[in-house]
Amino acid sequence: MEETTRAHKARLAIRTFKIVADALFLRGNYTLGGKSGQALEDALRTLSPEIYGTMNDPKSIELKGLEYILDRLPRGIEECHRLVLTAKEALAATSVEKIQPPKRRRISYRVSENEMCFVITRGSSEIYDILTHMTFLYIEAKKLHDRLRNDSGNPTKEWKELEKIVGLGADLSGKDLDRAIWSLSVLLGRTYHETKETYEYFEKSRTKSNTNNGLLSIVYNLGKRLEDERENHDMVTVFFTPSLIDVMLHQLYCKRWAASIKNAIWNFGLQNRPFHIISANMHSVLNLLYGYGAVKDEQKKKDSEELYNFIQDMTDEAGLIKDYAEKHGFYELPDKSGAQIDCQLIDTAMLESVDFHPAIAVDKDYLLNEKPVLLIMDYAFGTQAFSAMDELLRPGEDDDSQRMLNVHSISVMGKAGILPGKKGDIMLATAHVLEGVPHTYIVENDLSREDFDDSVNVYVGPIVAVLGTSLQNRDILEKFMTTSWKAVGLEMEGGHYQRAIDAAIIRGHISKDVKMRYAYYASDNPLKSGQTLASGALGREGIRPTYMITKAILEKILSPDNT
Numbered sequence: 434m435e436e437t438t439r440a441h442k443a444r445l446a447i448r449t450f451k452i453v454a455d456a457l458f459l460r461g462n463y464t465l466g467g468k469s470g471q472a473l474e475d476a477l478r479t480l481s482p483e484i485y486g487t488m489n490d491p492k493s494i495e496l497k498g499l500e501y502i503l504d505r506l507p508r509g510i511e512e513c514h515r516l517v518l519t520a521k522e523a524l525a526a527t528s529v530e531k532i533q534p535p536k537r538r539r540i541s542y543r544v545s546e547n548e549m550c551f552v553i554t555r556g557s558s559e560i561y562d563i564l565t566h567m568t569f570l571y572i573e574a575k576k577l578h579d580r581l582r583n584d585s586g587n588p589t590k591e592w593k594e595l596e597k598i599v600g601l602g603a604d605l606s607g608k609d610l611d612r613a614i615w616s617l618s619v620l621l622g623r624t625y626h627e628t629k630e631t632y633e634y635f636e637k638s639r640t641k642s643n644t645n646n647g648l649l650s651i652v653y654n655l656g657k658r659l660e661d662e663r664e665n666h667d668m669v670t671v672f673f674t675p676s677l678i679d680v681m682l683h684q685l686y687c688k689r690w691a692a693s694i695k696n697a698i699w700n701f702g703l704q705n706r707p708f709h710i711i712s713a714n715m716h717s718v719l720n721l722l723y724g725y726g727a728v729k730d731e732q733k734k735k736d737s738e739e740l741y742n743f744i745q746d747m748t749d750e751a752g753l754i755k756d757y758a759e760k761h762g763f764y765e766l767p768d769k770s771g772a773q774i775d776c777q778l779i780d781t782a783m784l785e786s787v788d789f790h791p792a793i794a795v796d797k798d799y800l801l802n803e804k805p806v807l808l809i810m811d812y813a814f815g816t817q818a819f820s821a822m823d824e825l826l827r828p829g830e831d832d833d834s835q836r837m838l839n840v841h842s843i844s845v846m847g848k849a850g851i852l853p854g855k856k857g858d859i860m861l862a863t864a865h866v867l868e869g870v871p872h873t874y875i876v877e878n879d880l881s882r883e884d885f886d887d888s889v890n891v892y893v894g895p896i897v898a899v900l901g902t903s904l905q906n907r908d909i910l911e912k913f914m915t916t917s918w919k920a921v922g923l924e925m926e927g928g929h930y931q932r933a934i935d936a937a938i939i940r941g942h943i944s945k946d947v948k949m950r951y952a953y954y955a956s957d958n959p960l961k962s963g964q965t966l967a968s969g970a971l972g973r974e975g976i977r978p979t980y981m982i983t984k985a986i987l988e989k990i991l992s993p994d995n996t
Contacts (some may be wrong), residue, residue, distance in 0.1 A: 440466040440908040442757070445802055446479035454564050455557075457671075459678065464668040464787045465571040466876040470921035473568045480906050483959055485569055487909045493622035494573050494578055496631040502566040502903070503629075503635070505606040507532040507541035507549060508645050511654040514661070515548040516567065517672045518560065520680040521771050524550070527657065537562075538773045538814075553677055554686045554771045558815020558901060558925065560673075564860065567671065567902045577652065578659040580620055587944035591620040592656070594911040599653040606969050626955065684820040684981065689770035691824035694808070695836050697766050704779060706806045708838045709990045710825070711843045712818075712930065715775055716751070718809050718824070720744060725790040740792040740984070741977045743821055755794050761787050768811075779807040795983060807992060811848055814902065818926035822933035826942045842879070842948035843934060844986045849924035850905075851955035859885060859978050860921045861952035865930065868904075873932040879948045884985040894921035897955070898928030910960055923959070927951055950986055954978035 453472045463469035478489055485498040505512070509532070510516075518619060525531065530543040530585045535748065542550040581592045588596075596607070605613050618628035632648045639647050644655070661667045696795050697706050711718060724747045747754065753761075762783030766776040782804040789795050804843070813821045822843075829836040851858055861881065865874045873895075882891045897913050897920050899905055905923065913920035937943045988995070 440906075440912040443480050443906040443909045444869075445470070446476045447900055447906075448910075450476040450480065450565075450871050450904065451561070451900060454561055455586060456595055457564075458557075458560060458681075460673075461520055461675075461678075462670060463674045463846045464670045466668055467660060469840070469966050470571065471567070473564060474572060476570070477565065477568050477747055480904065482903050483907055484796075484903050486904070488569060488572055488777075489776070491579070492578055494577055494652075496621070496623060496627055498569060499573065500631060500634050501532075502569060502643055503651065504536040504638075505534050505562070506537075507534055507539075507543070507551075508567055508643065509543055510549055510740055510966070511570065511646075511651050511658065511786070513543075513547055513549040514658065514669050515672065516668050516670070517544070517549060517550045517674065518553050518677055519546065519674040519843050520676040521554065521687075527926060529859065534639060535642065539980055540966075543845060545687060552771075553681075556817035556820055557681065557812040561812060561815075561901045564682065565901055569903070571669065571931055574655040574659045577656045580622070581656055581660070585826075590615045591753060594622065595649065595653050599650050604967050605828070613649065617649065621652065637702075640937075647696055674731060684824060685826045686770055686772040687817070687820035689863070690768060690772035690774055690821065692829055693701070693768075694766060694825065695829045695838070697764070697778065697834065698808075698838070699808075701778065702808050703778070705837065706780075706804050706839065706840075707841045708808055710843045711979060711986060712810045712812065712843075712847065712926070713809055713983065714847075714933075714979075715777065715809070715811055716809065717846075718779070718987065719763065719777065719980055720747060720754060720778070721793065721980060721987060722784070722789070723754050723758040723761065723763065723787065724750070726761070727754045727829075738791070740790055740905045741980055743790060744980050745976050772821065773811075774813055774817075775811045777809040779805075781805050781807065788977065793990045794992040794995050796995065800991060811815040813926055813929075815925045816929050819929035819933045823936065824929050825836075826933065826937035836900070837942065840943045840947055840952065840992060844950040844952075844989075845927055845928070846952050846954075846982045846986060847924060847926065849896065849922045849953035849957045850957055851922045852910060852958065852960060853891065853921055854890055854955060854958065855961075856957050857956050857961070857974050857978050858890040858892060858955045859982060860896065860953045860954070860955065861891060861893045861898040862927060865898050865931050866895050866918065866920065866929045867898045867922075868909070871899045872928070872932070874928060874935060876949060876951055880952050880985055885981055889981060892921040893921050896921065896927055896951070897923040899925055900925050905959060907960060914960070922953055922955070948989070950989065952982040953987065954982060 456461045457469055464648055481489055484501055486495045487493050488498060532541045532543060540552045544550050551563060581588060583589050598613055611693045614629050614632055618625045621628060635645050635648045638644045687691050762780035764778040768775050781800045784800055785797055793933060849860060853861060861875050861878055863878060864876055880994050885891050895918055
């Protein structure tokens with residue numbers, strides 16, 4: 434009963450966070466230290482996401498959570514008191530510094546010493562993501578501020594040392610660095626080893642790509658920003674511009690994106706063909722269809738009879754494969770709309786002379802007769818998936834005539850967190866359950882266990898579409914897995930794709946007989962590791978599940994009578 438109660442509280446906290454965030458977005462601004470900011474903080478503390486570790490421990494600063502979010506926020510965010518979330522602004526041609534974090538396709542501009550501007554192009558999920566991270570940063574800053582002064586109200590020795598080091602701006606080494614890390618560890622309430630590990634983590638990316646200001650500066654400015662707020666009433670304030678509200682309500686970025694894709698299709702003369710939409714990464718389909726034919730070395734082909742070994746051997750041949758593909762029906766469509774969803778088109782009628790790997794079943798007679806076209810779209814982000822798919826399936830307008838795609842199938846493959854299994858396993862969705870709202874969508878999945886060999890574990894069941902990468906809670910996930918839901922995984926886009934697909938069927942934009950395929954490879958098990966579905970690349974061990982899913986999808990499309 435206790436676990437059920439915790440899960441219920443966590444679900445309520447997610448719903449509260451979403452409702453408050455939506456209200457603040459419509460209001461136009463709020464302060465992190467005000468009543469509205471406190472409401473978000475209370476919800477986040479109740480939820481206590483796994484990725485934020487010791488956030489609720491007042492005696493220590495959460496370092497791993499700090500690493501996670503600062504990889505996804507612009508450099509210098511800890512120094513800014515004004516945070517502006519806006520639609521695309523005409524700042525690219527100015528002297529304003531453009532910043533992109535290493536682990537998010539998110540553009541920001543450092544407008545001034547005190548102000549950061551976020552360009553929001555990927556829907557409400559991006560807003561939830563940023564607000565969650567900013568709330569966490571503020572919680573940690575308050576904990577840090579409580580440790581800056583002693584009982585007499587004077588700055589502690591550790592804080593004065595940190596202020597001196599950051600003020601000098603010199604790179605430390607040897608004994609000086611060890612002393613600085615030791616002093617910092619006391620201030621943070623962490624061990625020397627933990628502090629040094631995080632220091633080195635930030636230094637690696639700072640020196641290599643200048644994506645952060647280094648741990649010493651980050652900690653100092655987090656504390657200083659709160660000092661300024663308390664002494665000068667210079668509150669950290671988040672603003673949502675009217676242009677952002679307009680763009681969000683009207684899906685403008687995705688409208689432009691879908692229009693540009695349809696323009697390309699019509700320009701290439703492919704509009705009357707059967708279309709198969711695939712949401713995937715930008716390399717799997719390309720490598721699987723063209724990699725074998727691109728290799729001229731017959732001995733290399735002979736040595737790579739096993740498909741997944743061959744793919745692994747081809748990882749350094751991207752340029753060769755793309756050059757070959759462009760001569761055989763492959764078109765690259767980089768995004769220019771601002772939606773940040775790149776696309777590819779493959780005219781399968783031009784695959785007749787392509788030499789496929791023996792392990793891939795392709796019916797060339799079928800391709801010549803039916804001439805299907807593959808539209809591969811890069812991953813959308815959370816709720817952006819609804820807007821993108823909704824606009825893509827909606828008839829475009831060209832003068833007085835409507836432009837509608839003849840969609841035969843929609844396949845979604847991607848990375849997800851798994852609940853009953855382990856990293857590298859495969860999940861097939863039978864339904865999508867949206868977290869935080871009472872929405873569920875049943876899926877008639879055209880993929881089954883029988884489409885995969887025994888070298889990888891395959892789990893079949895409902896998939897939870899979570900509100901954000903940082904809004905995951907162990908109690909909720911365990912409840913979804915162990916109760917009658919029997920959920921097998923969690924991700925961010927599938928439920929939103931399915932909502933758009935169902936709407937398109939109801940409105941007559943696509944046939945109700947459209948084949949749907951949902952398959953995910955497990956990036957991690959958050960119940961075992963405490964990490965999230967955004968925990969990073971799978972590396973070499975991810976090749977087999979990734980390409981096994983790609984192979985299953987392509988064979989359903991390119992050789993339908995044999996699958």
